[in-house]
Amino acid sequence: MKKGIIALMIITLLGSVMMTGCSNNQEAVSNEPSSNNESLKKMNIGYLASPEHLLYFVAKEKGFFEEQGIDAELFQFTNSAEGLNAITAGKLDVGSFGVSAPLAFIAKDVDVSIIGGQNSGACAVVSKPEKYEEMKDLKNYKGKKVATVRLSTADVIFRGALLDQGIDWKKGDVEIIEMESPAATMEAVKKESVDAGLIWTPFVAMAEDQGVKIAMHITDLLENNVCCRQHVLTSKLNEDPELWENFLVALIKAFDFYQTNQEETVDITAKYVKVDKKYLWKETYAEDATMITSPDPLKKSTIKYWNIMKETGFIDSDKNIEDYINTDIYKKALDRVLKENPDNQNYKRLLSDFNKYN
Amino acid sequence: MRRVLNITNILFVAIIGLELLLPAKRSSEIIYTQELIGIIIGIELLYSLNMIYKKDEKKRQSLGDITALVYGCILIWELLTTKLDILHNLLFPMPGEVVAVFLSEIPTLLDGLSSSLYLLTIGYTLALVTAIPLALIIGWRKRLFLAVNPLTKVLGPIPPIVYIPYAIAILPTFKSASIFIIFIGAFWPIFINTLNGTFNIDKRIIDSAKVLNVKEHTMLFKIILPGVLPSIISGTTVGLVLSFILLTSAEMIGASSGLGWYVKYFSDFADYPRVVVGIIFIGMVVTGITYCFDKIESQLLKWKN
Amino acid sequence: MYKIDLENISFGYEEENLIIPVIKDVHLSIKEGEFVSIIGPSGCGKSTLLSLLAGLNFPSYGKILLDNKEVTGTGNERGVVFQHYSLFPWMSARKNIIFGLQQLDKNRNQKDIEKIADEYLDLVGLKEVSHKYPSQLSGGMQQRVAIARAFAMDSDILLMDEPFSAVDAKNRMALQELLLDLWNNGKKKKTVVFVTHDVDEAVLLSDRIIVMSANSKSIKEEINVDFSRPRNRSILSKNNTYTELRHMLVQLLFDDLINGTESEVWEAS
Numbered sequence: 001m002k003k004g005i006i007a008l009m010i011i012t013l014l015g016s017v018m019m020t021g022c023s024n025n026q027e028a029v030s031n032e033p034s035s036n037n038e039s040l041k042k043m044n045i046g047y048l049a050s051p052e053h054l055l056y057f058v059a060k061e062k063g064f065f066e067e068q069g070i071d072a073e074l075f076q077f078t079n080s081a082e083g084l085n086a087i088t089a090g091k092l093d094v095g096s097f098g099v100s101a102p103l104a105f106i107a108k109d110v111d112v113s114i115i116g117g118q119n120s121g122a123c124a125v126v127s128k129p130e131k132y133e134e135m136k137d138l139k140n141y142k143g144k145k146v147a148t149v150r151l152s153t154a155d156v157i158f159r160g161a162l163l164d165q166g167i168d169w170k171k172g173d174v175e176i177i178e179m180e181s182p183a184a185t186m187e188a189v190k191k192e193s194v195d196a197g198l199i200w201t202p203f204v205a206m207a208e209d210q211g212v213k214i215a216m217h218i219t220d221l222l223e224n225n226v227c228c229r230q231h232v233l234t235s236k237l238n239e240d241p242e243l244w245e246n247f248l249v250a251l252i253k254a255f256d257f258y259q260t261n262q263e264e265t266v267d268i269t270a271k272y273v274k275v276d277k278k279y280l281w282k283e284t285y286a287e288d289a290t291m292i293t294s295p296d297p298l299k300k301s302t303i304k305y306w307n308i309m310k311e312t313g314f315i316d317s318d319k320n321i322e323d324y325i326n327t328d329i330y331k332k333a334l335d336r337v338l339k340e341n342p343d344n345q346n347y348k349r350l351l352s353d354f355n356k357y358n
Numbered sequence: 359m360r361r362v363l364n365i366t367n368i369l370f371v372a373i374i375g376l377e378l379l380l381p382a383k384r385s386s387e388i389i390y391t392q393e394l395i396g397i398i399i400g401i402e403l404l405y406s407l408n409m410i411y412k413k414d415e416k417k418r419q420s421l422g423d424i425t426a427l428v429y430g431c432i433l434i435w436e437l438l439t440t441k442l443d444i445l446h447n448l449l450f451p452m453p454g455e456v457v458a459v460f461l462s463e464i465p466t467l468l469d470g471l472s473s474s475l476y477l478l479t480i481g482y483t484l485a486l487v488t489a490i491p492l493a494l495i496i497g498w499r500k501r502l503f504l505a506v507n508p509l510t511k512v513l514g515p516i517p518p519i520v521y522i523p524y525a526i527a528i529l530p531t532f533k534s535a536s537i538f539i540i541f542i543g544a545f546w547p548i549f550i551n552t553l554n555g556t557f558n559i560d561k562r563i564i565d566s567a568k569v570l571n572v573k574e575h576t577m578l579f580k581i582i583l584p585g586v587l588p589s590i591i592s593g594t595t596v597g598l599v600l601s602f603i604l605l606t607s608a609e610m611i612g613a614s615s616g617l618g619w620y621v622k623y624f625s626d627f628a629d630y631p632r633v634v635v636g637i638i639f640i641g642m643v644v645t646g647i648t649y650c651f652d653k654i655e656s657q658l659l660k661w662k663n
Numbered sequence: 664m665y666k667i668d669l670e671n672i673s674f675g676y677e678e679e680n681l682i683i684p685v686i687k688d689v690h691l692s693i694k695e696g697e698f699v700s701i702i703g704p705s706g707c708g709k710s711t712l713l714s715l716l717a718g719l720n721f722p723s724y725g726k727i728l729l730d731n732k733e734v735t736g737t738g739n740e741r742g743v744v745f746q747h748y749s750l751f752p753w754m755s756a757r758k759n760i761i762f763g764l765q766q767l768d769k770n771r772n773q774k775d776i777e778k779i780a781d782e783y784l785d786l787v788g789l790k791e792v793s794h795k796y797p798s799q800l801s802g803g804m805q806q807r808v809a810i811a812r813a814f815a816m817d818s819d820i821l822l823m824d825e826p827f828s829a830v831d832a833k834n835r836m837a838l839q840e841l842l843l844d845l846w847n848n849g850k851k852k853k854t855v856v857f858v859t860h861d862v863d864e865a866v867l868l869s870d871r872i873i874v875m876s877a878n879s880k881s882i883k884e885e886i887n888v889d890f891s892r893p894r895n896r897s898i899l900s901k902n903n904t905y906t907e908l909r910h911m912l913v914q915l916l917f918d919d920l921i922n923g924t925e926s927e928v929w930e931a932s
Contacts, residue, residue, distance in 0.1 A: 046612070049623065075532060075612035078622065082522060082611065089527035183628040187449075202627070210448060210628075272614075275627055562748040569717050569743040570766045580762075584753040661753040663798040 040071035041243055046083045046095030047074055047272070051201055051283050052119040052228055053096060054269045054293060059254040061268045067253075068246035074272075080151075084231075087112065093236060094247065096228040100151040100314070103306055106324050107317035111234040114325045116248050117298050118228035122283060122291035123154035123218040124204045126189055127196040128211070135196045135215040138165050145175045147188040147197040151314065153227045154198040154218060160308035161221040170313070186210060201291055202275050205282035217290045224357070226301040234324075241329060248333035251295040256346045258284075258293055296350060297327045299358040327358050366422045369429035370402050376433065376441070384443040390454025394436060397457045401428065451631040459631045460638065466620070467639050473616040474605055477533075481540025481608075482601050489549035490590060494578050497556025497586075510553065514546040519607045532612035539608040544597035548590070555589025556582055588662070591655050598651060602644055617643065666695040666854045667716070667820065671725035674711055682723070685711045687880040689725075691873065695819075696852035700865035702912070703875035703883075704920055709858045712875075713824045716856060717743050729820070739767055742818035744826045749809035750797045756808045757784060757793040763812045783811040787841060803834030807841065814845050821846075821855045827864065836896070839867060847892065862912045866905065867894055874912065876919045884915055 043065070047053045056074060059065050065072040075092060077083040080101035086092040088110050096118035106112055125146075127135040134140045138161060148155040159169060159176070167173045177194055179185045185197040189212055196215055199207070207214055218225050230251075237244055258265045266280050273280065283291050299322070306321040334354060338347050374395060382389045405425045412418050432453055438445045440452045451459075460467075496502045518539045525535035559582060567581040583590075605618030613619050621636035669691040675682035686708040693699050701709045714720045715727060718737040727734040729741075743749075750759045760780040764771070784793045787807040797805050806826055813821055827835045846853060859865055865872050869888050876883040886908070890899065899905045 049626075076614045077612060078610045078626065082526065085523040086526050086532075086612070091526055091532065181626050183626055186628065206628070274623070275629070560748065562745060563751065565714075565719055566743075566745060566748055566751070568719060569737050569741070570763050571737050571739055572766050576766070581751065584751070587753070661796040661798060 040066065040069055041240075043070050043072045043093045043243075043247070044091065045072050045074050046077050046086060046092040046097065048078070048080070048083070048097065048228075049076055049273050051269050051273055051275075051280050052122055052291065052293070053272075054258060054265060054284070055118060055251045055254045055295060056096070057268050057272050058257050058265060059250045061271070062254065062257055064250040064253045064257075065247075068250045070243070070246060070250065076272075084110075084112075087231065087233060090233070090236075094230060094232045096230050098153055099226050099229050099302065099305055100153060100156055100309065102229060102231040103302075103309055103321070104151070104315055106319065106321070107309075107315035112231045112324065113234045113237050114229045114231055114297060114302060115237065115244060115327075116230035116251060116295045116330050117226070118230060118295070119291055119293045120225055120227045120298065120301070121218055122201040122204060122227060122289075123152075123157075123198065124200075124207070124214045124290070125154075125158070125196050125198055125216040125221075126186070126204075126207050126212040127215045128189065128192060129213050131195055132213045132215055138162065138167075138216070138221070141165075141196075142167055142173050144195040145177060145193075147177045147179050147185045147194040149181060149185060149198070150178045152198070152200065153225070154200055156305070156309055156312060156314060157218060157222045157225055158198055159312040163311060186212065201283045202273070202279045204290075205279040205286075219290050222304075224298075224301045224304070226298050226305055229297070229302060230295070237326065237329075245329050245333045245336070248295060248330050249337055252333060252337050252347065252350065255293065255295055255350065256344060259346045294350070294353065295330070296353050297325060297330050297358060299325050299327055301357065327354075330354070364422055364426075366405065366426040366429065367402075369426055369433065370398065373398050373429060373433050373436070376436065380441050382440045384440050384447060384452065386440075386447075386452070386455075388455075389440060390452055390458055392454070393457040393461075394432075394452075394454035397453075398429075398432070401425065448628065449630050451634055455631050456634050456638070460635045463632065463635055466615075467617070467635070470615050470617045470620050471639075471643060473613070474609070474618065477536050477540055477608055477616070478601055478605070481537045482544050482598065484537070484541045485544035485548055485597060486594065489545050489593075490552050490583075493549045493552035494556055494582055494586070497553045497559075498578060498582060500557075503553070503557050507553065507557075510546070510550050514550055518543045518604055522607065522611060526611060535611050536608040536613065539604055539611075540601050543600040543604040547596035547600060548593040551589045551593025551596070552586060555586035555593075559585050587658060591659065595651070595655075598648065602640070665692040665728075666697070666730065667691070667693040667856070668728040668731070669712075669716075669725070670728065672712075672715065672722045672727065673724040674708070674715060674720065674722050684880055686715075686722075689881055691882065693854060693856065695854050698846065698855045698857065698868060698870045699873060700857045700859055700869040700871070701873045701875060702859055702862065702865050702916070704860070704877050704916055707875040707877040707919070708880050709875050710824055713822050713856065713858050717741060717822050739816070740818050741820045741822055742813035742816050744806070744809045744813050744821070744823045746825045746829055749812075749826075750805055752797050755794050755796055756789060756800065756804075757781070759797075759808060760784065760812045760815050763816050767816055779815050783815040784808070786814075786845070787811045801834070803830045803838060806830060806838055810838070810842060810845065814849070819851075819853060821853045823855065823857045825858055825860065828859065828861070835864070839864060843868065843893070862909055862916070865912070866890075866909060867896065867899065872912065874915050878919055878922055883919065886912070 045056055047056050056072075060072055060074060075086075077086070077095075077097065080097035083092065083095045083097035084101045084105045087095055087097075088105065102112050102114065125135065135144075141162065146158070148158065162169050162174060169176055177188070179188060179197075182199040182203045185199055186203055186207075188194045189197040190210065204214065230248075232244065262281070262285050266277050266284065269280050269284070270277050283289055284293070302325055303321055306315075309315045310317070331354065334347070334350055338344075338351060341347055377391055377394055377398075405421065408421055409418060412421065435450075435453050439447070439450050440454070496506050521539065521542060522535070525538045526532070529535045529538060563581065563585050564577075567577055572581060605616065606622050607618070609616035609619035610622065617636065617640050621633055621640065624630075624632035624636065669689055672686060672689040672691075673684065674686040675684040677683075689712065701712060703709050711720065715722055716734075718734055718741070729738075750756070751762070754762060757777075757780055760783060761776055764776045764779060781790070781793065784790050787810060789804060789807055789811070792800060792804065797808075800808070809826070827838050830838060846855065857865070857868060866888055872886045872888060873882055874884040874886070875881070888908070890902070890905070
């Protein structure tokens, strides 16, 4: 009996070691078999389960990556810091884990470059309807309690906006309560243990159904705000700039698709973000949606965000963030796409955006 | 007739009655009456079949008690949510809705089960085959024990979640990083319990073996290992529990399936019907696995009084 | 030539840089085939003496010789029966005996080993329960298995440390008879060293009784027991010599108890 159990354990161990050895990669969400074509370059892409990252989903599902010679595999992370760890360790090639995380890592001497964008907006401050009148004006925030998820984009921008108003939360003018997730923040707001809470998509769309009102959109706090940026290890960037140009071309094409194929985009996104499609649509395409999806690097806004992070004390660095933002590759990619499709309105818009925001 | 009129069956009728007769207070597009009645009838069928075929009076009684408890919980749950709408409607979905969602989620849950079992099996087995022999050897040599024991007190309590960035950086794949988290969670309780058991083994057993002139490896594996088995088993039990608890953390690393991933994912999205489904399903899986483990344990320890 | 020689044996254990003496200056010689009992009050060191003979401990001073060779540890020529845990709880009675035999000679045929085990289990009357675990056997049965194993392993010397003390009176008598039976009827008479605190038991079983003292931590008295064998319990109890001997032994033990204990302590060298 004992021998049997020991034998069973050893067989299981051997079997499992063999299995681990064989299965070298995590299965991607998509059931598409990875191509055996040798000319495709492998790329590990990290994402968060959010409609904010739809450019990745569309580029993968519609074959834009493959077109550009990239065999992309998508890996889901729940936590931006861990995603950045994976990038730092070389286990992921690229990710768009917010904007606080990459900037924080840059401040800690990790040589990461911002080469493009993913989205901006899509955050809001919510409060119960009774408090709406008060909480819709930042001036009234003195003495109030606000729930937030630390270092999230909304959190950083909010704290910066408070300081601009002369409300010093560092000295306790506002009591900031740090929560684990937007879901937890919502509960705190609903229970009225706080006066307002900072959330992001898809909770913004769900807000009304849950009995809270959107007091302020992130655009009310900071007009040209940024959210998730594309970040790559600079060393990897320099190794093969052409690969990254192709990568951005794929995202640019995905942008075009997203603009023109609303329903299919929502369907694709729903594969990766298992939330009711009506909310996804609301966040992505509704008229009052604040989420702007775009591959544009938004250099100027990123620099502003860096400064806000320094002001609010989240990072301490005298680096020049411009050294870490590379817009050349994006420009090359955009030019290439425009050359192939000179009459495409979406690409033309991207070009004018690029000139305006970088 | 007496046997049929027990508390379990009374509760059964009560729930059906409650469901059909009392109007629903909660405002919801669907009330899921069918699903609730369906599950109740299902449970009652299982219960009745067991009652007919099981002969042991004690087992029948406890089965009846457990079923009655289940009915009781469902009754209160339905009352507090659908009928009286006392509980917060987002966090506490209706039982009928949970049933409906459960049924539709079965493919995803089964897929998640196989994914989680893969991690658990490898991680846990690795922990077993490393912790037990190491602990036997170290516990047996006093000098080694005195050197290693304080270290276990420092390293043991470290929450495995802390190792995640290091696991990602050092190990080749995300999956192996996930397995590592399970491994380290299970390793320490097994190691520490085996270590202490070995060090504190009754000296008289050792003397008995010594006078039989056993060789060193016989001593370790035929005398100490079985002698320490009760300690090992308390370690493996704790290790198993911890493995499950750590599933959520382990499945945060680049995963898009798994039972732990499932509960966290939908919790992040405030999709609480799915969260409850996930919790119930995990409960079923854990029950099944610990049942098997208990069977193995009683077989291994059948020599104990 | 003696089978067992204890020359000038002393033993102490170290505690905070001092050595606490347990046995002091013990000289003892035992002939082959002799049945020797060691009795004494608790703290006299009799169990320790047995553990030294078994090779589980080493004397602080002095030598132990077996067949004129110095003892360096445990050995197959000595079988041991303890008061508790003689058997391994996770092995059945049968397996315990088989295990012991396997340790003697790994290359021996398994079938032969099993045959011997069954034979001895039968001899001690436990054939029916051979598959049971020690926890399923009474204390008396467990000791019977231990004795069966010791005899199955056929060692020249048998060391027994209060083997029947944890057993009730009736079973104890049965076990004493069993032991004498096996000892008398074996091919070669084993040399037995038997530790006990039961005076009657010592007289019934032994050729010689060694009385140890808790005060001197040494041998107080050696007494020959000359009753012819086989010894009958009820006949003996009516014998005057027996009664006198018994009385004397009890007195010796009692004296030892009421005289204060020297608490002498040695310096750790």
